[in-house]
Amino acid sequence: MMLMPSPCSLQSEFLQSPSLSSPVFFNNTYKLSYNKFPRLKFVFIPAVSLFTTKSYPTETRGLQSPILGNKDYKLCPKESEKRKGLPIKEEEQESLDFDKKASKFKVQDLLDTIKALPFKGVDHIVNVLEKESGILNISEFNDALMALVTADEPDLVLRLYSNLSCYSLEPDAWTFSIVVRCHCKKKDPSEAKRVLDQMVQKGFNPNVAILTTLINSFCKMGQLRNAFQVFEVMDRIGCKPNVQTYNCLLKGLCYVGRVEEAFELLEDIKKTTTEPDIYTYTAMMDGFCKVGRSDEAMELLNEALEMGLTPNVVTFNTLFDGYAKEGRPMKGFGVLKLMKQRNCRPDYISYSTLLRGLLLWGKVLAGFRIFKELEGNGFEVDEKLMNSLVRGLCRKSLKENAPVEFAYEVFDEMKKGGFDIAQSTYALVIQALCVANKADDAFINLHQIVRSGYIPRLITINNVIRALCVRGNVEEAFYVLVLMYENGKIPSRMSYDILIHELNRQERTLGACNVYGAALVRGVVPHKKPRR
Incomplete structure (x- = not known):
């Protein structure tokens, strides 16, 4: 055709x-x-x-570009001393904004038809497109490509594009833009650059959207040199970068740790007609926070507020993460307060980042407060974080005689909610209950941990036996030994010594002899012996 x-x-x-x-x-x-x-x-x-x-006479200018090479391109002459880019049709310029271009194809119907084909060859797919569209021209072909892009099928788009010439179709600016986008989506910016070169050689002028997409792809791959080469090309062809372009470069510089260069770029942006937006400041703040300069990030936030910009939840979350990494998680409370003052609702990441930082640096009681606020706002804490909170509260109660009730409250919620409780969490809870003279609760939880398939460590077993003996509950302490026998766990010598000592104290000589004999049968020789 x-x-x-x-x-x-x-x-x-x-x-x-x-x-x-x-x-x-x-x-x-x-x-x-x-x-x-x-x-x-x-x-x-x-x-x-x-x-x-209008029909303009053409003139040839040499264009040196690190990305396009040294080539002669026919450029339109200057109008009012204003440099023009490469020639491009007005209607094609509009079509370059592929994110807003709608496809007439019903995406799911098209995909279902393609998936139903016995063979997935390009010929068969094109037949489907011809049937769907009637007369197949480059505009309708682009519609089909956009339908596949919308359906997240970049591989299929590239296969169709590679066979475009077989159907007597010539790509236009929109086609090239779609293909560049697909290569970027597949994390292959080098191939996207090659397609961009072809686009320019065909006489099409890439617009800021497609060039920014390519810059962003290079930045995500850490290839800053290539990204800045594309940025230089924008200036050479008269394509003015927008704030999204600068934001991509800022994030790229911060990603590889070149924070000072990123800050210089931010200062340069302020000197241009392009006004930085909140995403510009967020990118720079993230860069500062990643290198331990969260206070400077906070200064940038204040500057953004003075400019009338509205920070979003990502902006604040950056500060939570920065202060946590620097060992100053309590600063997060000030960030949380400012966040609420600005009517920015904290999300799960806000609370969990703050909570994780507080637990990491031993601020477990403050972490418990955040946990309660998190739950009060309807968020469900994940199992890993709840296990960390329970263990932190237990250690707090063991070292500083803090109330164990906080830990047991969270622990009880985990059991009722069906969460997966780690064995180390169970052990610390049992130990904290024993120290807090809650032997009955410790005994119940030990029984539950064994029933759930965990075999507790000997130190946990001995803690329960000792706590029960202190309470005088020798029968329950003896039952702990039986429970261990039934699950193939041989109690240690200390286990028998604790029980024999309590039986001797209660003058239950026969019981002490029975326990001593049971130890000998299992190859354990206790230090304590029954009184005669």
Whole structure:
């Protein structure tokens, strides 16, 4: 299938007929018989619908570019001393904003049809597209590509594009933009750059959206040199970067730790007509926080507020993370207060980052407060964080005689909620209960841990036996030994010594003899012996 150029273009004035040796003249009012050329499909546009464009003489300028190489491109002459970029059709310039371009295809229906094919060859897929679209031209082909992009099928888009010439179709600016985007999505910016080179060689001028996409892809890969080369090309072809372009470069510099250069870039942005937005400041703040300069990040936040910018939840979360990494998690309470004053609702990441920092640096009681606030706002804490909180509260109660009730409250919520409780969490809870003279609760939890399939460590067993013996509950302490026997766990010598000592104290000599004998049968010789 052949596409005819616009009747107003120079190429339309003199075209070689595919079936005759003599040239055929076409204009915008000439009508062809489809019977004469049945294999060709022509698209005619009435003259009244065509754009009226000026015709400029072309001039050749040498363009040196680190990304496009040294090439001569035909550029439009200057108008009012303002540099123009490479020539591009007005309608194609509009189509370059592919994020806003809607496809007429029903994406899911198209995908279902393609997936139902016995073979996934390009020929079969193109047949589907022809059937779906009727007459297949480059515009409708682009619609199909955009449908596949929307459906997150970049591989299929690239396969179709590689066979485009087989169907007598020539890519336009929109086609190239889609393909560049797909290569970037596949984390292959080098191939995207090659396609961009082809785009320029074909006479199409990439717009800021596609160049920013390529810059962002290079930055995400840590290839800052290539990203800045593309940035230089933007200036050479007269494409003015926007704030999104600068934001990509800022994030890229911060990603590789070049924070000072990123800050210099931020200062340069302020000197241009491009105003930084909250994402610009957030990127720079994140860079400062990653290198332990959270106070400077806070200064940037204050500057953004003075400019009238509205920080979002990501902006504040950056500070939570920065202060936590610096060992100053309590600073997060000030951030949380400011966040609420600015009517920015904390999300799960806000609370969990703050809570994780507080637990990491031993501020467990403050962490418990954040945990309660987190739950009060309808968030569900994940198992790992709840296990960490319980263990932290238990250690606090063991070292500083803090109340064990906080730890047991969270622990009880975990049991009721069906959370996966780590064995180390169970052990610390049992130990904390024993120290807090809550032997009955410790005994119940020991029984539960064994029933759930865990075999507790000997130190945990001995803590429960000792706590029960202190309470005088020898029968329950003896039952702990039986429980261990039944689950293949041999109590230690200390286990028997604790129980024999308590039986001797209660003058229950026969019971002490029984325990002593049971130890000998299992190859354990206790230090304590029954009284005679």
